[in-house]
Amino acid sequence: MGTVLRKTTRWHVRWMMLNWIEHLLAILFLLGTACVMYGYFLEPHLIEVTHHKVGHASIKSGAIRIVQLTDIHLGDFMSLKRFDHIIDHVNALEADIVLLTGDLLDNAKTNQKMDKVPESLLRLSEGALKFAVFGNHEYEFGGESNYRKILEESGFRLLVNETTTVVLNSQTLQISGADCAIFGERDYTFMDGIDPALFHVFMLHQPDPIDHYLLVPIDLTLSGHTHSGQIRLPILGTPILPELGKKYIDGWYRHTERMSQYVSRGIGMTMLPFRFQSRPEIAVFDIGVE
Structure with a gap:
């Protein structure tokens, strides 16, 4: 029993x-x-608009508003219709300057369908100054010429290892843009001779190469590329990060007493049509506000 x-x-x-x-x-x-x-x-x-204030002694009267757009990845996972909704979001922010920090397009196959992109971009912050740099996707998937053409037709100035000086709201500032550090031409000296007294914004698609520019008088570096991992898992964190985007992943980094870098999560997706714990982002920077 x-x-x-x-x-x-x-x-x-x-x-x-x-x-x-x-x-x-x-x-x-x-x-x-x-x-x-x-x-x-x-x-x-679930687009998140993040707001940031950046003070500088040379911006004395009123604020200059910069809006950063990055990693839109127009293509299979980002339609023009959806992109138009994003443009409506940006237009409501009343930007003085729009900076596109790379990867507007996703792949060469998609680029062939992009004839209407300039029409959409022309609606973006009409009256604002607009600048752009290359991302790796514009090179990697054969979209370099398409990207140049789109920017020319939509009022953007493409900066490839060059600096420009702009006057806005009676304030003078400098904007620099580096070529894609993976497929483009690396040039760590093109900003030699810039005026250190002026506020200086640096557009750098891949964030990690910023370590090569630490001696340059830069106030604000804007990067993208990482998507903040695009998929962030509990415990595991960000298991997949791109080349030159493994050290500085998202948010603010203070590199020198003068220089700060902001790495945006970007807007679009690549490889997989998912975002998890990495909401798409439009970053807004008010310059000269204490």
Whole structure:
């Protein structure tokens, strides 16, 4: 009798454990499915507009508003219709300067369908000054000439290892743009001779090469490229990060007493149509506000 009871008890314990495991697996499956649905259908559309204030002695009267757009990745995962909605978001921000820090396009196949992109970009912050740099996707997937053409037709000035001086609201500032550090021409000296008394914004698509520019009088460096990992998992963090985007991943970094860098999460997606714990971002910088 005792032997039968012990066997019955063991089978009951095993049954309880199997039942518990089945319930746990079911819960994990439901949670995983919910996360996938959220990352596919919801988070890519939850655009966050982040606001930042950057003071500088040379910007004395009123604020200059800079809006950074990066990593839009027009293509399979970012339609022109959706891009037009993003432009509406930006237009409401009343930017003085719009800086496009690379990866507007996603791939060469997509680029062939981009005839209407200039029409959309012309609506973007009409009256604002607009500058852009290359990202790796414009080079990597054969979109270099298309990108140049789109920018020319939509009022953007492309900066490729060069600096320009602009006067806006009676204030003078300098804007520099580096070529793509992966496929373009690396030039760590093109900013030699700039005026250190002026506020200086540096557009650098891949964030990690900033270490080569630490002696340059730069006030604000704006980067993208990383998408903040695009998919950020509990415990694991960001398991996939791109080349030259593994050290400075997202948000603010203070490099010198003068220079700060902001790495935006960007707007679009590449490789996978998911974002998880990495909401798309439009970054706004008010310069001269204390």
